[in-house]
Amino acid sequence: MIKVGVLGGRGRVGTEVCRAVEAAADMELVASVDAEESLAPLAAADVVVDFTNPGVVMENLRFLIEHGVHAVVGTSGFEPDRVAQLREWQAATPGSKILIAPNFAIGAVLMMHFAQQAAPFFESVEVVELHHPNKLDAVSGTSYHTAELISEARAKAGTGPSPDATVQELDGARGANVEGVRVHSVRLSGLIAHQEVLLGGSGEVLTIRHDSMNRESFMPGVLLGVRKVAGLGDDLVVGLDPLLGL
Numbered sequence: 001m002i003k004v005g006v007l008g009g010r011g012r013v014g015t016e017v018c019r020a021v022e023a024a025a026d027m028e029l030v031a032s033v034d035a036e037e038s039l040a041p042l043a044a045a046d047v048v049v050d051f052t053n054p055g056v057v058m059e060n061l062r063f064l065i066e067h068g069v070h071a072v073v074g075t076s077g078f079e080p081d082r083v084a085q086l087r088e089w090q091a092a093t094p095g096s097k098i099l100i101a102p103n104f105a106i107g108a109v110l111m112m113h114f115a116q117q118a119a120p121f122f123e124s125v126e127v128v129e130l131h132h133p134n135k136l137d138a139v140s141g142t143s144y145h146t147a148e149l150i151s152e153a154r155a156k157a158g159t160g161p162s163p164d165a166t167v168q169e170l171d172g173a174r175g176a177n178v179e180g181v182r183v184h185s186v187r188l189s190g191l192i193a194h195q196e197v198l199l200g201g202s203g204e205v206l207t208i209r210h211d212s213m214n215r216e217s218f219m220p221g222v223l224l225g226v227r228k229v230a231g232l233g234d235d236l237v238v239g240l241d242p243l244l245g246l
């Protein structure tokens with residue numbers, strides 16, 4: 001039996017995580033902690049799942065590392081400096097493994113993978129992410145990671161920057177620039193979590209789109225992470241790809 005704790009258990013995704021863990025035959029929910037509650041009960045867990053917010057997740061992870069608890073992290077906001085900080089804390093207090101997945105939906109992982117594969121073959125690439133209006137961060141963690149993967153693939157293949165003749169623009173009109181890739185954020189009632197990667201070449205456009213229609217869509221990936229995190233080859237892994245054999 002895997003003893004599981006949840007950080008943010010009363011949130012939109014955390015509620016689904018608690019439900020999924022309770023329904024899993026090989027897991028036991030031993031703690032669920034929300035804002036301004038003590039983290040102490042989490043020390044009894046083998047694995048803690050974090051779906052909180054970018055402002056608090058680092059302190060949560062510091063606690064888990066100090067207590068030798070493995071972490072499966074869905075919270076967004078993991079730019080490279082944060083990953084480096086976590087590795088430093090893990091080196092100082094070895095024992096806990098960390099899996100950070102910008103998106104736990106299997107289709108979203110495949111979307112990112114396909115975008116990375118396609119990116120060198122097209123002159124132009126831009127990303128549009130679309131989410132519910134209660135989302136705290138823009139750009140989304142998924143779009144940030146997608147842009148990183150695209151940028152890396154294009155650099156490796158020697159593909160130049162996407163052409164763009166803009167010389168005059170309203171602030172924000174061309175979106176955020178993430179490692180040379182333009183990312184546009186839409187916030188709209190009725191949406192959950194969606195992303196399009198647009199790739200343009202001579203006389204053709206390839207669109208790779210993923211839609212999460214509900215938050216249950218993240219649960220197969222979260223449960224996979226809980227089952228596999230203790231056996232990760234590296235102390236810290238970003239992305240679900242290796243767990244899916246990608």
Ligand SMILES: NC(=O)C1=CN([C@@H]2O[C@H](COP(=O)(O)OP(=O)(O)OC[C@H]3O[C@@H](n4cnc5c(N)ncnc54)[C@H](OP(=O)(O)O)[C@@H]3O)[C@@H](O)[C@H]2O)C=CC1
Pocket residue numbers: 007008009010011012013014033034035036037051052053054056060073074075076077101102103104105141218
């Ligand atoms: N990787 C993935 O597949 C996915 C990632 N996400 C990401 O997960 C995060 C959470 O999203 P969502 O569930 O919509 O957000 P919510 O705001 O609905 O939930 C966040 C929860 O965390 C709680 N919380 C805040 N501070 C703390 C703290 N210090 N310790 C413990 N709990 C705390 C909040 O409590 P309170 O409300 O009382 O402040 C709330 O219950 C976001 O960063 C989002 O981008 C979302 C979906 C999928």
Ligand SMILES: O=C(O)C1=N[C@H](C(=O)O)C[C@H](O)C1
Pocket residue numbers: 076102103131135136139140141142143192193194
């Ligand atoms: O806040 C959300 O809802 C989501 N956040 C993650 C992100 O920032 O990419 C994953 C998914 O898009 C849903």
